[in-house]
Amino acid sequence: FRIRCKTIYKSSIRYVGTYEKVFDAIVCDSSGETKVVAFNDDVDKFFNMMTMKEVKYACSHE
Secondary structure, three states: OEEEEEEEEEOOOEEEOOOEEEEEEEEEEOOEEEEEEEEOHHHHHHOOOOOEOOEEEEEOOO
16 A cells, blocks of 8 residues: 555653654545554654654555
């Protein structure tokens, strides 16, 4: 699959407990909005990749 979306909201990175980290974002496309939540390693992978008001593509290589 391939998803084209724009980030319209992104929180700061928060720490839950001693070692857990999390952030959330809202992305949208022509069909609506979706909330995205990332934890731990996914925070490291996606936080800097998601830029406010910038259109990005996400692909699955299955």
